[in-house]
Amino acid sequence: MIELPTLPMNDGAHAGGPILGIDLGTTNSLVAIHDAGGSRVLADFEGRASLASIVSYPTDGAPVVGEAARERARLDPGRTVHSAKRLIGKSVQDLGRELSTMPYRIVDAPGRSLAMIDLGERLLSPAEVSGQILAELRRRAAAALKRPLEEVTRAVVTVPAYFDDAQRQATREAAKLAGLEIVRMVNEPTAAALAYGLDQDGAEHVIVYDLGGGTFDVSLLQLKGGVYRVLATAGDTYLGGDDFDRTLVLHAAREIQERSGQDVLADPAARAALRMAAEQTKIALSNAEEAELSFHDPAKGIAYRATINWRTFQEAVAPLIQRTLDCCARVLNDAGLSVENVNEVVLVGGSTRVPLVKAAAAQFFQRPARDELDPEQVVALGAAVQAGVLGGTVHDLLLLDVTPLSLGIETLGGAVSKLIQRNTAIPAQAQEGFTTSVDGQTAVSLHVLQGERELAADCRSLGKFVLNGIPPMPAGLPQIAVRFTLDADGMLRVRAKEQRSSVSAEVEIQPKHGLTDNEVERMLTDAWQHAEQDLTTRRVVDLRAQLDIVVAAVEKQRTLFKKLEVTQLERLEDALEEAIDAKSIDRPDALKGILDALEEASFPLAELLMHRIASETVKDRKVSELLDSESSA
Amino acid sequence: MAAANPSPSEQAASVFALYGLEPSFEIDVIDLEDRLRQASLAWHPDRFALQGEEARLKAEDKMVDFNNAFPMLANPAKRAELLLNWLGASPTQGTDAEADPAFLMQMMELREEAEEVQAAASQNPTPALEFITRMREAESQLLAHFAAGFTALSAEAKAQAGSAAANQEDSALEVRALRRIFYELRYHQRTREQLETTLQPGFNQIP
Numbered sequence: 001m002i003e004l005p006t007l008p009m010n011d012g013a014h015a016g017g018p019i020l021g022i023d024l025g026t027t028n029s030l031v032a033i034h035d036a037g038g039s040r041v042l043a044d045f046e047g048r049a050s051l052a053s054i055v056s057y058p059t060d061g062a063p064v065v066g067e068a069a070r071e072r073a074r075l076d077p078g079r080t081v082h083s084a085k086r087l088i089g090k091s092v093q094d095l096g097r098e099l100s101t102m103p104y105r106i107v108d109a110p111g112r113s114l115a116m117i118d119l120g121e122r123l124l125s126p127a128e129v130s131g132q133i134l135a136e137l138r139r140r141a142a143a144a145l146k147r148p149l150e151e152v153t154r155a156v157v158t159v160p161a162y163f164d165d166a167q168r169q170a171t172r173e174a175a176k177l178a179g180l181e182i183v184r185m186v187n188e189p190t191a192a193a194l195a196y197g198l199d200q201d202g203a204e205h206v207i208v209y210d211l212g213g214g215t216f217d218v219s220l221l222q223l224k225g226g227v228y229r230v231l232a233t234a235g236d237t238y239l240g241g242d243d244f245d246r247t248l249v250l251h252a253a254r255e256i257q258e259r260s261g262q263d264v265l266a267d268p269a270a271r272a273a274l275r276m277a278a279e280q281t282k283i284a285l286s287n288a289e290e291a292e293l294s295f296h297d298p299a300k301g302i303a304y305r306a307t308i309n310w311r312t313f314q315e316a317v318a319p320l321i322q323r324t325l326d327c328c329a330r331v332l333n334d335a336g337l338s339v340e341n342v343n344e345v346v347l348v349g350g351s352t353r354v355p356l357v358k359a360a361a362a363q364f365f366q367r368p369a370r371d372e373l374d375p376e377q378v379v380a381l382g383a384a385v386q387a388g389v390l391g392g393t394v395h396d397l398l399l400l401d402v403t404p405l406s407l408g409i410e411t412l413g414g415a416v417s418k419l420i421q422r423n424t425a426i427p428a429q430a431q432e433g434f435t436t437s438v439d440g441q442t443a444v445s446l447h448v449l450q451g452e453r454e455l456a457a458d459c460r461s462l463g464k465f466v467l468n469g470i471p472p473m474p475a476g477l478p479q480i481a482v483r484f485t486l487d488a489d490g491m492l493r494v495r496a497k498e499q500r501s502s503v504s505a506e507v508e509i510q511p512k513h514g515l516t517d518n519e520v521e522r523m524l525t526d527a528w529q530h531a532e533q534d535l536t537t538r539r540v541v542d543l544r545a546q547l548d549i550v551v552a553a554v555e556k557q558r559t560l561f562k563k564l565e566v567t568q569l570e571r572l573e574d575a576l577e578e579a580i581d582a583k584s585i586d587r588p589d590a591l592k593g594i595l596d597a598l599e600e601a602s603f604p605l606a607e608l609l610m611h612r613i614a615s616e617t618v619k620d621r622k623v624s625e626l627l628d629s630e631s632s633a
Numbered sequence: 634m635a636a637a638n639p640s641p642s643e644q645a646a647s648v649f650a651l652y653g654l655e656p657s658f659e660i661d662v663i664d665l666e667d668r669l670r671q672a673s674l675a676w677h678p679d680r681f682a683l684q685g686e687e688a689r690l691k692a693e694d695k696m697v698d699f700n701n702a703f704p705m706l707a708n709p710a711k712r713a714e715l716l717l718n719w720l721g722a723s724p725t726q727g728t729d730a731e732a733d734p735a736f737l738m739q740m741m742e743l744r745e746e747a748e749e750v751q752a753a754a755s756q757n758p759t760p761a762l763e764f765i766t767r768m769r770e771a772e773s774q775l776l777a778h779f780a781a782g783f784t785a786l787s788a789e790a791k792a793q794a795g796s797a798a799a800n801q802e803d804s805a806l807e808v809r810a811l812r813r814i815f816y817e818l819r820y821h822q823r824t825r826e827q828l829e830t831t832l833q834p835g836f837n838q839i840p
Contacts, residue, residue, distance in 0.1 A: 002653050224670065227673060425700040426700070427697050429697040487693060
C-alpha cells in the first residue's frame with residue numbers, strides 16, 4: 001500500500017487573492033484567470049487580449065509598454081526593447097550572432113556575466129523589461145477583476161520548457177519587480193496541454209509542438225486519470241518565428257546591398273523597420289501564393305520592393321523546420337516511443353500559423369494536428385488551469401513535469417559528472433560523493449553545470465561555490481556529498497557536506513548567475529520611485545568599505561606573491577591597482593565589478609594560504625592520529 | 634530516509650516497499666504507472682501549494698522518493714541491479730566477473746567491433762545500425778536469462794521456507810551467475826549507447 005498524507009490539501013479557500021495565469025511571451029504576453037466559468041483571458045479596456053512584449057524607455061517620463069511601445073520602436077529604436085525574453089538570464093557570449101539583429105545596444109554588466117541593455121545614461125537588465133510587462137498585466141488583471149492592485153500578488157507564469165536555471169531565476173526576479181510572487185512556473189507546452197483538457201478525449205500520448213516567436217519546445221505527455229505526465233521534452237531556445245522573419249530580412253538586405261550598395265542592417269532604425277515589413281510578408285504568405293516585401297527609406301534613397309513567392313520562402317525556412325522535427329524525433333527516442341504511439345498532436349505558438357509548419361508537423365506525426373484553440377492564447381489558458389489546481393478550484397487534475405536539461409558538477413580535467421539526467425521527473429534529488437586531490441586540502445571548489453555535453457566548457461555554468469572548513473586530511477580521504485534538489489518549478493538547490501569530519505561544512509546556494517538580493521532591491525526602488533539617490537550612495541559606501549577590506553587582506557600576504565604563477569600575479573596586480581584607483585568611482589555597478597574582479601584574482605592566493613596552513617596542521621600530527629580521528633567521527 | 638545507514642539490501646527492499654510491492658523481477662509497468670499516479674495525486678507539492686512551507690517541503694521529499702524509485706522499478710536493467718542489491722550482491726562491489734578472462738575477452742571483442750563500425754559509419758552506416766540492433770537483441774536475451782534465473786532462485790528460496798539471505802550458502806553460486814549476466818548486460822548497453830551518441834551527434838549537442 002502506498003502511504004497517504006494526513007495533511008489537508010488545497011481546498012479552494014482563496015486566502016491570498018486570485019492566482020493569475022500568465023504567458024510571458026517573446027512577442028506577446030497574456031494574462032488569464034480560472035474561475036467558476038472556466039479559464040478565460042483577461043483583455044484590456046479596449047478589448048485587446050494580448051499585450052505586445054515591448055517596452056520603450058523615453059528619455060523623459062515613465063516607460064511605455066505594449067502597442068504604444070511598438071509605435072515608438074521606429075522613432076526611438078535604441079530605447080525600445082522587444083524580445084527581452086531572448087536576453088533574459090543570458091550573457092553577451094551566450095547571445096552570439098543574435099546580437100547583430102537587435103536594434104538596441106547590448107553589453108555585459110560589469111563584474112557579472114549577464115547581458116544588459118545600454119540606454120546610455122544607465123544599464124537596463126532584461127529582467128527589468130520583463131518586470132514592466134508583468135506589472136502591466138498585473139494592472140490589467142486587477143482592473144478586469146475589479147480588485148485593488150494590492151490583492152493581485154500571485155501568479156503562475158509559463159516559461160519555455162528549455163529555459164535553464166539562470167533563465168528561470170531571472171524570470172522569477174522579473175515577477176518580483178512587478179510585485180508578483182510566482183507560485184509555480186509551468187513549462188509552456190505542458191500548459192497548452194492543460195488548456196486542451198485532452199484527457200477527456202481518451203488520448204494517451206500527446207505531442208505538444210510549440211513554435212513561438214523566439215523559442216521552440218516539444219513535449220510528449222502521457223494522459224491518464226487526470227494526471228498529465230510529461231515523459232520527455234526537447235527544444236531549441238534559439239529557434240522561432242523571428243528566425244523566419246530574419247531569413248526574409250537577410251534576403252532583402254542582400255538585394256538592397258546589391259542594388260544600392262547600402263547596408264541597411266548597419267542602421268538600427270532601418271533594421272527595425274525592415275524586420276516589421278518582413279513579419280508582414282510572412283503573415284501574408286500564410287494565405288497567398290506570393291506576397292510583397294517593400295521597404296522605403298527616402299533619406300537614404302532606398303525604395304525596395306520585391307515579390308516573395310511561397311516556394312522561395314519554403315526553401316529559406318526548410319532548414320529551420322527540419323530542426324524542429326529533429327527535436328520531435330529526440331523526445332520520441334528519449335521516451336522509447338515511436339510515431340505510431342502518438343494519439344494527438346497539438347500546435348501552440350503564433351508561428352504554427354505558418355501553413356508550412358502545420359503541414360510539416362502533420363506529416364511527421366502522420367496525423368492532422370489540432371489547433372482549434374487560439375495558439376496565442378492557449379498557453380495563458382493552461383497557466384490559469386494550473387493556477388486553479390494550486391488555488392484548489394480545479395480538482396482531480398495534476399501535472400507531473402520533467403527537467404529538460406541534465407545537471408552536474410565539474411570534475412578533474414574539466415569533465416562533467418551528471419547528477420540528474422535530462423527528462424528526470426521533478427521534484428527530484430540526487431547525491432554523489434567527491435573527494436580532495438591534494439593532501440591537507442581544506443577547501444574544494446564546486447562548479448555547477450547544466451547541459452548535455454561531456455565537457456564543462458560546453459555546458460551552461462550555473463555558478464561556482466567553495467566548500468570551506470574541511471579539516472586537513474590526506475588526499476582522497478574526505479567524503480564530500482554533493483546533493484542536488486530540483487523542485488517542482490525546476491529550480492535547483494545545491495548542498496555540499498563533508499561527511500568524515502566531526503566538523504560539518506555545509507553550503508546551500510542559489511546559482512549566482514541571477515541578480516543579487518541587493519540588485520533586486522535597487523531595481524524595485526528604481527522601478528517605482530525612479531532614481532533613489534540615497535540607496536545608491538549607501539551602496540557606494542558599502543562597496544568601498546568592502547573593497548578596502550579585501551585590498552588590506554591581499555596586501556598582508558605580499559610575501560606569498562612570488563609563489564603565484566606569472567599570469568595569476570599579473571591579474572592580481574592589475575585588480576589591486578584598479579581597486580586602489582577606485583576611490584573616485586561612485587557607480588555601485590562599477591565598484592561591484594572591481595570588487596568581484598579582485599576577489600576572483602585573489603583566489604589563487606587564498607588557495608596558497610590555505611594549503612600552507614593545512615600542511616602545517618598536518619605536519620604536527622601523526623598519520624595514525626589522523627586516521628583515528630576519522631574513524632571516530 | 635530516517636533509518637541510520639541502511640544496507641544496500643534494505644535500501645533496495647524499501648524501493649519496492651514504497652510502491653507497495655514485493656521484490657520481484659516481474660513488474661507490470663502499467664500497474665506501476667498507476668501506482669505513481671496515485672502517489673502523485675496524494676503527494677505532489679502542488680497539492681499543498683497553499684499549506685505553507687513545511688507541508689510543501691514534506692510533500693516534496695515524499696514525491697522525490699517516488700520519482701527516484703520509479704525508474705529503478707520501471708527500467709528492466711535498473712530493476713536487475715536493484716534486485717542484485719537486494720540479494721546482497723551489489724554489482725558495484727566485488728570484481729569476480731571482471732576478473733573472468735573469458736568474459737573480459739568477449740567484452741574486448743565487442744568493443745573492438747563497435748570501434749570498427751563507428752569508424753566506418755561516415756561512409757557506410759549500415760554495419761553500425763546492424764550492430765546496434767544486434768546489441769538490443771542480446772540485451773533483451775540477457776534480461777530474459779536474468780528474469781528466469783531470479784525467478785528460479787526465489788522459488789527455491791520459498792520452497793525452502795526461508796529468505797534469500799538465509800540460504801546464502803546454497804544460492805551463492807546462482808547469485809554470482811546472476812551478477813555475471815548483469816555485467817554482460819551493462820557492457821552491451823554501454824557499448825550500444827556510446828555508439829548511438831557518436832552516430833547521432835545532434836542527440837548530444839543541446840545548447
